[in-house]
Amino acid sequence: xxxxxxxxQNLTAQEGEFITINCSYSVGISALHWLQQHxxxxxxxxxxxxxxxxxxxxxxxxxxxxxxxxxLHITASHPRDSAVYICAVPSIQGAQKLVFxxxxxxxxxx
Amino acid sequence: xxxxSQHPSRVICKSGTSVKIECRSLDFQATTMFWYRQFPKxxxxxxxxxxxxxxxxxxxxxxxxxxxxxxxxxxxxxxxxTSAHPEDSSFYICSATNGxxxxxxxxxxxxxxLLVL
Numbered sequence: 001x002x003x004x005x006x007x008x009q010n011l012t013a014q015e016g017e018f019i020t021i022n023c024s025y026s027v028g029i030s031a032l033h034w035l036q037q038h039x040x041x042x043x044x045x046x047x048x049x050x051x052x053x054x055x056x057x058x059x060x061x062x063x064x065x066x067x068x069x070x071x072l073h074i075t076a077s078h079p080r081d082s083a084v085y086i087c088a089v090p091s092i093q094g095a096q097k098l099v100f101x102x103x104x105x106x107x108x109x110x
Numbered sequence: 111x112x113x114x115s116q117h118p119s120r121v122i123c124k125s126g127t128s129v130k131i132e133c134r135s136l137d138f139q140a141t142t143m144f145w146y147r148q149f150p151k152x153x154x155x156x157x158x159x160x161x162x163x164x165x166x167x168x169x170x171x172x173x174x175x176x177x178x179x180x181x182x183x184x185x186x187x188x189x190x191x192t193s194a195h196p197e198d199s200s201f202y203i204c205s206a207t208n209g210x211x212x213x214x215x216x217x218x219x220x221x222x223x224l225l226v227l
Contacts (some may be wrong), residue, residue: 037217041148041201042220085155096142100153 002027002089006101019074021104023087026068033088034061034072037103043086046072069078077108112138114206116219123194124227129217131189134165139184140206144216148201150219160187194226 003026013019023032037043047054047061049070054061058077063070074081084103088100091097113136123129125173133143142161146154160166166179178190187206191198203221 033216040220041223043154043203043204043205043218045216045218088154088188095154097159098154099156103155 001091002029002099004087004089004099004101006085006104007085008104009102010107012103012107012109015078015079017077017108019077019081019106019108021072021085021106023070023101024068025087025089025099027089027092028065028068029089031090032063034047034070034099035088035100036087037084037086039083046085061104074106079108079110084109112136112206112208112217114140114160114204114217114219116202116204119220120223122224122225122227125195126193129189129194129224131192131202131204131224133187133206133219135185135206135208135217136205138208140164140187140208141184142207143187144205144207145168145187145189146203146205148203148221149179154203158222191224194224195220196226199224199226 005024007022034046035043036046058075060073072098082110084105086103087101088098091099115134117132140163145157147157148154157172158166158168160179160181162181162184168174181187201221201223204219205216207216
């Protein structure tokens with residue numbers, strides 16, 4: 001079964017800083033999800049990526065399949081980016097079931 | 111984008127009662143729905159996978175007689191917590207997919223916070 005590790009667990013930064021959140025997994029996969037969970041609990045899917053890099057606004061996600069590692073970057077961070085960011089991968093290669101990281105709690109101070 | 115709703119968003123009930131949570135795909139047909147549970151400061155844990163018209167597949171350690179799942183239509187799945195106890199208090203989230211490649215089309219509901227007194 002895939003094991004997912006995220007780092008850091010908690011991150012506090014000032015508005016405008018460049019943010020990086022990392023995700024490592026143990027079993028080879030075809031794709032990885034980055035999710036955002038706001039304080040109220042609702043979850044939004046940010047990215048699904050299988051290779052290279054994807055960009056959406058100020059968010060950038062990269063993945064290295066060979067190294068089993070992905071990063072989520074936030075440029076020009078803003079207090080509204082404060083949330084828990086979660087990466088998710090298939091439990092085993094080819095499976096529908098997801099395994100979730102513990103999440104990274106991001107706080108951006110004004 | 112596709113929208114998944116959950117109802118209720120928050121529920122408080124007495125110990126021993128049953129609670130039903132609905133998960134609806136509003137603008138697409140969900141062939142598969144997933145039910146997750148999340149305890150405070152913990153990761154989401156898959157409880158069961160629900161396919162329209164068939165019995166749900168439960169994860170190890172999840173009691174199927176306690177957490178009844180019904181996926182009677184392509185837009186609705188329900189989770190019923192029977193004889194709820196305080197330890198069932200948690201945040202329940204569903205997600206839905208409409209394709210063979212679920213990665214492309216998995217959408218999450220807003221979640222239901224259950225508090226059992």
